[in-house]
Amino acid sequence: AQTVTQSQPEMSVQEAETVTLSCTYDTSESNYYLFWYKQPPSRQMILVIRQEAYKQQNATENRFSVNFQKAAKSFSLKISDSQLGDTAMYFCAFMGANDYKLSFGAGTTVTVRA
């Protein structure tokens, strides 16, 4: 399995502010996919954003955007204008281009304060 590292176990942010979650990964592949998943307290894991390694442009999805640095093997998630509903655990995940399997980081718990 590929190694995915999330170095921040917990983060706290004030409502309406911005928070950035870090993720690094280790791979020798040149093409792959990266994902951020969100798991709210209700437990249903949902996809937040997806990045394909061959695309230079950073993916965005409404208030969620990534900073993909391929050479540094870094894939951070920025949550802008944080909302209470963003409170969740966030997982970074890696998948090889010719693979079915996801490798997950340990997760970062984000708490949005009112």
Add this chain to the structure above:
Amino acid sequence: DVKVTQSSRYLVKRTGEKVFLECVQDMDHENMFWYRQDPGLGLRLIYFSYDVKMKEKGDIPEGYSVSREKKERFSLILESASTNQTSMYLCASSPIVSEQYFGPGTRLTVT
């Protein structure tokens, strides 16, 4: 919308019992997966299946087996449950080489 369902949200079993966790998806996805989630470890892949009756071991298959007799259903079996199998179990499905869609999870406690 893709829907992945799991048979139980909470389950309590005794050591040595045979345990079945069921997962059903309604999107005709080829791939199905079983993970366990433990604090500080993220999600770890137990088994996955890329077609009916086809399966492959993931990173932590010991103590588990799986069954996929129909495309929409993927079962995880604990042949003889042990306390170290107390965990959250998540099922997922996906079309070929794409993001995965997760079920709500089953919190299994083995006493």
